[in-house]
Amino acid sequence: MSESGHSAVLHDNKSLRTLFGLALRLLWRDWRGGEIRLLLLSLIMAVTSVTGIALFTDRLEKALLLESANMLAADRVLRSSQVPPEEILLEAESRGLRTARTLSFTSMAFSDSGNMLVAAKAVSNTYPLRGEVIIADAAFIRGTPVQNGPSTGEVWLESRALSALSIEVGDSVYVGEAELTVSKIIIAEPDRQQGGMLDNAGPRLMLSMEDVALTNVVQVGSRVSYRYLFANDDIETLDSFNQWLRDEYENEYYLRDVRDESEEVSDALNKAESFLLLGSLFAVLLAGVAIALTAKRYSERHYDYVAILKTFGCTSAQIGIIYLSIQVVLALISIIIGCVLGWLVHQGILQLLQTVILVSLPPAGYQPYVIGSLTAVICLLSFALPPLLALRETPPLRVLRKDLSQQKFGANVPYLFGMFGTVFLILWYSQDLxxxxxxxxxxxxxxxxxxxxxxxxxxxxxxxxxxxxxxxxxxxxxxxxxxxxxxxxxxxxxxxxxxxxxxxxxxxxxxxxxxxxxxxxxPNHFMMNITQSQIAGIESFFEENGIVSNAFYPLISARVIAVNGDEPDPQEDLDTDANRSSITEGAQADDDESEDQSGDQESSAGESGEQGQVRGRLSRRQVTWADELPADNRVTEGSWWDENIEAGYVSIEDEYASWLGIEIGDSVEFEINQQTVSAEVSSFRSVRWDNMQPNFFIIFSPGTIDYLGATFLSTALMEREQKILLNDLVRLFPTMVIIExxxxxxxxxxxxxxxxxxxxxxxxxxxxxxxxxxxxxxxxxxxxxxxxxxxxxxxxxxxxxxxxxxxxxxxxxxxxxxxxxxxxxxxxxxxxxxxxxxxxxxxxxxxxxxxxxxxxxxxxxxxxxxxxxxxxxxxxxxxxxxx
Amino acid sequence: MIQIEQLTKSVDTSEGVLTILKSVSLNIETAETVAIVGASGSGKSTLLGLMAGLDSASSGDVILNGHSLAKMDEEQRAILRGQMVGFVFQSFQLLPSLTALENVMLPIELKGDPEASTKARRLLARVGLEERWHHYPSQLSGGEQQRVAIARAFATEACILFADEPTGNLDTATGDKIVELLFELNREFSTTLVLVTHDERLAKKCGRIVKLVAGEIVSDEKNLAVGTTVDTTGTTPKEDAVSV
Incomplete structure (x- = not known):
C-alpha cells in the first residue's frame, strides 16, 4: 500500500451512461412517488399554454390577414384620385408581387325602360387578388364564387339595379357612350366597402377596365378613385415594396392595409392582440412561478438524496450531471406532451370558433412549437435549474447533521435567476421594452x-x-x-x-x-343630402315599410379660418383622433374632391401623404347643431349648453381642439357657405369614433348657423330582405345619397x-x-x-x-x-x-x-x-x- | 488501515472558536472492530465524520488505506468514499421515495454494476427481508429499516464500515438483533468496523474501545473478551481491491 498515493491515483469508474441511467431511474422513482408530478405538470402547463396560444394567434393572425385581405381584395392597396404612374405596377411585378387595378366612379346607367345612379367599378383581368366575387344568373340568389371580373363588353350588376332598370341577365345597359351586356348578377364582392362614397352611392355596376375608354365617362376632373392592388404571401416583400414606394415618391404614394382602412377592425384587432399577449404573459409568468415553487420543494426534498449519493461516492460534478439529465428529460417530456396538448387546445379553440371563423385557416408554421419548446427550456433554466444545481453544494456531512444544507448558494439566488428568466420571457414575447x-x-x-x-x-x-x-x-x-x-x-x-x-x-x-x-x-344605412321638406316623407316611408329609423341631423360644410383672430397653427402630430374620419367625414372628403380642386382636400395624390393629412384636417368638416349632447359623446372640459342657451357657442372634439391649439373660451371663426361665423368655444368632447354612428368634430349651439341652410343626415337599420326598398327610396327622393x-x-x-x-x-x-x-x-x-x-x-x-x-x-x-x-x-x-x-x-x-x-x-x-x-x-x- | 495524525476540528461560533477535537491521533488496523465511546458532545460523531471523509479537518490528517484525506478536495474524497467506505446511521438515512430494494440498489447502481438488482435482493435476503423488498421505508419498522441500511452498507463491498449510533433509535431487543447482524456480516465481509456509540453493551462487542472526553482520547483499550476480527478464511483484504 503506497503511503503517498492520494486522489491522483484514485479513478472514478462512473461513466456518463451510468449517471444518465441513474438519473432516469431517479426520475421514474420520483414520478412514482409523486415527487416530480407537480413540477412536470407545471412545465407541461407552461408549454401547453404558450404553444396553444401561439398556434392559435399564429393561425388567427393569418386568418385575419386573409380575411382582411379579402376586405381589400388584396394584401395592400394604393389609393389615389389621379392615375398613379404605371411604373409602380412594373416595379411591383419585378419584385414578384401580383397586381391588379380598379377604378371607381359614379355614373348613370340607362336601359330601354329606366335609369339609375350606379357605383361603377372597372377592374383589370387579374382582379380580385384575394377573396372572391360571388355571381349568379338571377337576382337575389346565393350565387357561386369566381376569381375574376367581367369580360370585355359585359357588365355585372347588383340585384336591385336590375329591378330598378327593369332588365334581366342578357339585356343591354348603357354606361356613358358604351352599350354593354349584363352577363351576371353580383351577389357579393370582396372590397365592396373600400371606396368611400364613390362605392356606396348606389348599386354596383362592374365592368372590364378595357371598356372604360369606350364609355367616355371618365374625364379630367371627374370624381374617381384609382386603386392599385398588390398581393404576396411574404409580408416582408410587401413591406420592402412599400418602403421603395415611399422613398421613390416621397410619401406621395404608400400602401394601406386593412388596419389603415378600417378604424373599427383595427381597434378590435389591436386590443385583442394586446389581450392575447397579456394573457400569454400571465400564463407563462404563473406557470413559471409554479415551476419555481415546485422545483424549490423538489430540491429541498432531495437534500438527503444528494447527501446519501455523496456519501456513496458521487462527486458534485456527477450530482450536477444527474440533475441536469433529469432537467433535460423533464424538458423533453414536457415539450412533447406540451406541444401535443397545445395543438389540442388550439384545435379546441378553433372548434369553438368554427361558427365565427368564416375563412379556412391556413396551417400554422413551426414557430409556435419553437416558442413553446423554448419556454420549457427557459422556464427550467431560470426557475428550476438554480435550486437543482444548488443541490450539488449539499455537504455529505448532512447524513450525520440534518441541519446542514447548501452553503455556497444563498437561499434567494434561485429567485434572482427566476426574476431574470421572467424579465427575459416577457421581453421576448412582447418585443416591447x-x-x-x-x-x-x-x-x-x-x-x-x-x-x-x-x-x-x-x-x-x-x-x-x-x-x-x-x-x-x-x-x-x-x-x-x-x-x-x-x-x-x-x-x-x-x-x-x-x-x-x-x-x-x-x-x-x-x-x-x-x-x-x-x-x-x-344602423347600417346612412342617408345624406336630405332637404328639410323631404324629412316628413322619408319618415313615413320608413314607418310604412317597418324600417327602424333614427333622428335627422342637420349637416353643413364648414372650415376653421381663425382662432382668436389668428390663422390656425395646427400641430404636425398625426397620431391623434383629429386624424380620424367618421362616415360623414369620409363622405365629405369625397365631396371636397369635386367641390374644391385647389388641393384643399384630404390626402389627395397631388401632395405628400403627411402634408396632405395635416392640411386635410384643416379642410372642410361636416358640422351640425344640437340641443343635446349626442349619446356616445362625453364632455371632457367646459360644459354643455342648457336649454336656454343663446346662439354663438360651439363644442369641439377634444383632440381636434388640442391639435388646433384651441382653448375653452376662445373665439373661433368659421367659413360656412362663403359667410364668416364666429362662435365661442364652450366645451370639448370625446367622441366614440368606432360606433358607426353619425359623429361630429364641431357642434354649434342651436340658432348659431341654422339660417345658413343645411341638408340633413339620418340613419336606418335595414335587414337584407328590405334592401330592395332602397330602389323605391331613391326613386321617391332622387337627391338623397344612401351609404350602405x-x-x-x-x-x-x-x-x-x-x-x-x-x-x-x-x-x-x-x-x-x-x-x-x-x-x-x-x-x-x-x-x-x-x-x-x-x-x-x-x-x-x-x-x-x-x-x-x-x-x-x-x-x-x-x-x-x-x-x-x-x-x-x-x-x-x-x-x-x-x-x-x-x-x-x-x-x-x-x-x-x-x-x-x-x-x-x-x-x-x-x-x-x-x-x-x-x-x-x-x-x-x-x-x-x-x- | 486508518491512521489519524494530530486531528483537530474547530468551528466558529458566536461566542468564539470552539474546538471539538483536540489533536487526536489513532491507528486502526485492517479488520479491526473499534468502538468510539463518549458522552454527548464529546466529539465522537465529528471524529467519525472526519475519518470517513465526510468533513475536512482544521488541522492534522486522516490516512485512509494509504490516502491522505487532507490532500484531497471534496470531489476526491467522494471518489474515495465510493470505493472504500460504507455507512450505517442512527437515523437509517433511507430515501423515503425508494423501496427497500431500490435503497440497497442505489450504491451498486452508482458503480454502474448491471447486476444491481440481483445483488441487492441477495443482501436483503441475507438480512431477512426478502419478502419486504417492495416496501417503502415508512412501511417498515425501525429495526427493519436499519436492516435495509445494513444491507445497503455492505452492498458496496467497502473495506471500511463506519456506523454512527446504529442502535440509537431502536429498543434493546431490536438493537441486539441488529448488532448481531452487523457483526455477522462484518465477519463475513472481513470489513474494518468503526462505530460510534454511547451504548456500553454494543461497545463491548468490539475488539477495541476508544473513549473520548471533550475532544480528547482519554483511553484506548483492547477488549480481550472479543479479540480481533481478523479474517481467518484467507480472503484477500479488501484494500487490495482498490485501485492504488
Missing part, C-alpha cells in the same frame, strides 16, 4: 408593497388571535411562526389572484365595450365575435395556470404542516381542532391575499385600461367583496384539502416519513 419595463416595475413595486402589508397584517392578526379560542390560537400561532413563508405565500397568492382578476375584469370590460360599440340595432354599411358592420361584428371567443378561451387557460400556482404554493409548505400537525395529534389534539385551525389559517392567508390582489388588480387595471386598451376605467365595486372572498374560499379549500390527510393517517406514519 416599454411594456416589459412597466410590467416588471409594477410587479416589483407590488411585491414590495405586498410583503410589507402582508407582514403587518399577519402580525396584527396574530395578536388578535391570541385572545380567541383554542383553534384560533393554534391557527394564529401557526401563521405567526411561519411568518416568513406565509408572507411569501401571500405574495404568490396575491400575484396569482391579481393576474386572474385583471384578466377577468379586462375581458369583461373589453367584451362589454365591443358589444356596446356595435349593438344588434346599429351593412356588409362592413357584419364583417366587423364577425371579427369581434371571433376575438371575443378567443379571449374567453385564453382566460380559461390562464385560470388553469393560476390554479396550478395555488396548488404548488400550498404544497410548498406541506411537509412542515404535516410534521407539526402530526406532533399536535400525538400530543392529543383532536381532528376537529386541527382541521378548524388549518381552515382558519388558510382562510386568513387567502383573505389577506384576496384584499391585496384586489388593490393590485384595480391599480393595474387603471393603468392598462387607460394606457394600453384606451378604455375608460371603471371602479369594480363587486370585486372588493368578491376578491377577498374568492381568495379565502379557494385558498382555504385547496389548503385544507391538501393537508387534511394529516388527520386521516396515523401520526406515527407521518413522523416516520418526514423524520
Amino acid at each position: 416599454m411594456l416589459t419595463t412597466v410590467l416588471v416595475g409594477s410587479v416589483a413595486a407590488i411585491a414590495l408593497f405586498l410583503s410589507v402589508v402582508s407582514y403587518a397584517l399577519l402580525r396584527s392578526s396574530g395578536s388578535v388571535g391570541m385572545k380567541a379560542g383554542s383553534a384560533w390560537k393554534l391557527a394564529m400561532t401557526a401563521a405567526r411562526r411561519r411568518r416568513k413563508q406565509n408572507v411569501l405565500q401571500v405574495m404568490v397568492f396575491s400575484i396569482t389572484i391579481m393576474s386572474l382578476l385583471i384578466l377577468t375584469l379586462l375581458r369583461t370590460d373589453l367584451i362589454d365595450d365591443w358589444q356596446a360599440q356595435l349593438p344588434e340595432d346599429t 354599411v351593412d356588409a362592413l358592420i357584419e364583417q366587423i361584428q364577425n371579427i369581434i365575435a371571433q376575438v371575443t371567443s378567443a379571449i374567453e378561451l385564453i382566460s380559461v387557460l390562464v385560470l388553469v395556470c393560476g390554479a396550478l400556482v395555488l396548488l404548488s404554493c400550498v404544497n410548498a409548505t406541506l411537509d412542515e404542516r404535516f410534521h407539526e400537525n402530526a406532533i399536535l395529534r400525538t400530543l392529543g389534539a383532536g381532528k376537529k381542532l386541527i382541521l378548524t385551525s388549518l381552515l382558519i389559517e388558510f382562510s386568513m392567508i387567502g383573505m389577506v391575499a384576496g384584499i391585496i390582489a384586489t388593490i393590485g388588480a384595480e391599480g393595474s387595471l387603471y393603468y392598462l385600461q387607460e394606457q394600453v386598451f384606451e378604455q375608460d376605467f371603471n371602479f369594480h365595486y363587486w370585486v372588493w367583496v368578491a376578491g377577498p372572498l374568492i381568495g379565502m374560499v379557494v385558498i382555504a379549500g385547496l389548503g385544507v384539502n391538501s393537508t387534511r390527510k394529516v388527520v386521516s393517517i396515523s401520526p406515527l406514519n407521518v413522523l416516520r416519513r418526514v423524520v
Whole structure:
C-alpha cells in the first residue's frame, strides 16, 4: 500500500451512461412517488399554454390577414384620385408581387325602360387578388364564387339595379357612350366597402377596365378613385415594396392595409392582440412561478438524496450531471406532451370558433412549437435549474447533521435567476421594452408593497388571535411562526389572484365595450343630402315599410379660418383622433374632391401623404347643431349648453381642439357657405369614433348657423330582405345619397365575435395556470404542516381542532391575499385600461367583496384539502416519513 | 488501515472558536472492530465524520488505506468514499421515495454494476427481508429499516464500515438483533468496523474501545473478551481491491 498515493491515483469508474441511467431511474422513482408530478405538470402547463396560444394567434393572425385581405381584395392597396404612374405596377411585378387595378366612379346607367345612379367599378383581368366575387344568373340568389371580373363588353350588376332598370341577365345597359351586356348578377364582392362614397352611392355596376375608354365617362376632373392592388404571401416583400414606394415618391404614394382602412377592425384587432399577449404573459409568468415553487420543494426534498449519493461516492460534478439529465428529460417530456396538448387546445379553440371563423385557416408554421419548446427550456433554466444545481453544494456531512444544507448558494439566488428568466420571457414575447419595463416595475413595486402589508397584517392578526379560542390560537400561532413563508405565500397568492382578476375584469370590460360599440340595432344605412321638406316623407316611408329609423341631423360644410383672430397653427402630430374620419367625414372628403380642386382636400395624390393629412384636417368638416349632447359623446372640459342657451357657442372634439391649439373660451371663426361665423368655444368632447354612428368634430349651439341652410343626415337599420326598398327610396327622393354599411358592420361584428371567443378561451387557460400556482404554493409548505400537525395529534389534539385551525389559517392567508390582489388588480387595471386598451376605467365595486372572498374560499379549500390527510393517517406514519 | 495524525476540528461560533477535537491521533488496523465511546458532545460523531471523509479537518490528517484525506478536495474524497467506505446511521438515512430494494440498489447502481438488482435482493435476503423488498421505508419498522441500511452498507463491498449510533433509535431487543447482524456480516465481509456509540453493551462487542472526553482520547483499550476480527478464511483484504 503506497503511503503517498492520494486522489491522483484514485479513478472514478462512473461513466456518463451510468449517471444518465441513474438519473432516469431517479426520475421514474420520483414520478412514482409523486415527487416530480407537480413540477412536470407545471412545465407541461407552461408549454401547453404558450404553444396553444401561439398556434392559435399564429393561425388567427393569418386568418385575419386573409380575411382582411379579402376586405381589400388584396394584401395592400394604393389609393389615389389621379392615375398613379404605371411604373409602380412594373416595379411591383419585378419584385414578384401580383397586381391588379380598379377604378371607381359614379355614373348613370340607362336601359330601354329606366335609369339609375350606379357605383361603377372597372377592374383589370387579374382582379380580385384575394377573396372572391360571388355571381349568379338571377337576382337575389346565393350565387357561386369566381376569381375574376367581367369580360370585355359585359357588365355585372347588383340585384336591385336590375329591378330598378327593369332588365334581366342578357339585356343591354348603357354606361356613358358604351352599350354593354349584363352577363351576371353580383351577389357579393370582396372590397365592396373600400371606396368611400364613390362605392356606396348606389348599386354596383362592374365592368372590364378595357371598356372604360369606350364609355367616355371618365374625364379630367371627374370624381374617381384609382386603386392599385398588390398581393404576396411574404409580408416582408410587401413591406420592402412599400418602403421603395415611399422613398421613390416621397410619401406621395404608400400602401394601406386593412388596419389603415378600417378604424373599427383595427381597434378590435389591436386590443385583442394586446389581450392575447397579456394573457400569454400571465400564463407563462404563473406557470413559471409554479415551476419555481415546485422545483424549490423538489430540491429541498432531495437534500438527503444528494447527501446519501455523496456519501456513496458521487462527486458534485456527477450530482450536477444527474440533475441536469433529469432537467433535460423533464424538458423533453414536457415539450412533447406540451406541444401535443397545445395543438389540442388550439384545435379546441378553433372548434369553438368554427361558427365565427368564416375563412379556412391556413396551417400554422413551426414557430409556435419553437416558442413553446423554448419556454420549457427557459422556464427550467431560470426557475428550476438554480435550486437543482444548488443541490450539488449539499455537504455529505448532512447524513450525520440534518441541519446542514447548501452553503455556497444563498437561499434567494434561485429567485434572482427566476426574476431574470421572467424579465427575459416577457421581453421576448412582447418585443416591447416599454411594456416589459412597466410590467416588471409594477410587479416589483407590488411585491414590495405586498410583503410589507402582508407582514403587518399577519402580525396584527396574530395578536388578535391570541385572545380567541383554542383553534384560533393554534391557527394564529401557526401563521405567526411561519411568518416568513406565509408572507411569501401571500405574495404568490396575491400575484396569482391579481393576474386572474385583471384578466377577468379586462375581458369583461373589453367584451362589454365591443358589444356596446356595435349593438344588434346599429344602423347600417346612412342617408345624406336630405332637404328639410323631404324629412316628413322619408319618415313615413320608413314607418310604412317597418324600417327602424333614427333622428335627422342637420349637416353643413364648414372650415376653421381663425382662432382668436389668428390663422390656425395646427400641430404636425398625426397620431391623434383629429386624424380620424367618421362616415360623414369620409363622405365629405369625397365631396371636397369635386367641390374644391385647389388641393384643399384630404390626402389627395397631388401632395405628400403627411402634408396632405395635416392640411386635410384643416379642410372642410361636416358640422351640425344640437340641443343635446349626442349619446356616445362625453364632455371632457367646459360644459354643455342648457336649454336656454343663446346662439354663438360651439363644442369641439377634444383632440381636434388640442391639435388646433384651441382653448375653452376662445373665439373661433368659421367659413360656412362663403359667410364668416364666429362662435365661442364652450366645451370639448370625446367622441366614440368606432360606433358607426353619425359623429361630429364641431357642434354649434342651436340658432348659431341654422339660417345658413343645411341638408340633413339620418340613419336606418335595414335587414337584407328590405334592401330592395332602397330602389323605391331613391326613386321617391332622387337627391338623397344612401351609404350602405351593412356588409362592413357584419364583417366587423364577425371579427369581434371571433376575438371575443378567443379571449374567453385564453382566460380559461390562464385560470388553469393560476390554479396550478395555488396548488404548488400550498404544497410548498406541506411537509412542515404535516410534521407539526402530526406532533399536535400525538400530543392529543383532536381532528376537529386541527382541521378548524388549518381552515382558519388558510382562510386568513387567502383573505389577506384576496384584499391585496384586489388593490393590485384595480391599480393595474387603471393603468392598462387607460394606457394600453384606451378604455375608460371603471371602479369594480363587486370585486372588493368578491376578491377577498374568492381568495379565502379557494385558498382555504385547496389548503385544507391538501393537508387534511394529516388527520386521516396515523401520526406515527407521518413522523416516520418526514423524520 | 486508518491512521489519524494530530486531528483537530474547530468551528466558529458566536461566542468564539470552539474546538471539538483536540489533536487526536489513532491507528486502526485492517479488520479491526473499534468502538468510539463518549458522552454527548464529546466529539465522537465529528471524529467519525472526519475519518470517513465526510468533513475536512482544521488541522492534522486522516490516512485512509494509504490516502491522505487532507490532500484531497471534496470531489476526491467522494471518489474515495465510493470505493472504500460504507455507512450505517442512527437515523437509517433511507430515501423515503425508494423501496427497500431500490435503497440497497442505489450504491451498486452508482458503480454502474448491471447486476444491481440481483445483488441487492441477495443482501436483503441475507438480512431477512426478502419478502419486504417492495416496501417503502415508512412501511417498515425501525429495526427493519436499519436492516435495509445494513444491507445497503455492505452492498458496496467497502473495506471500511463506519456506523454512527446504529442502535440509537431502536429498543434493546431490536438493537441486539441488529448488532448481531452487523457483526455477522462484518465477519463475513472481513470489513474494518468503526462505530460510534454511547451504548456500553454494543461497545463491548468490539475488539477495541476508544473513549473520548471533550475532544480528547482519554483511553484506548483492547477488549480481550472479543479479540480481533481478523479474517481467518484467507480472503484477500479488501484494500487490495482498490485501485492504488
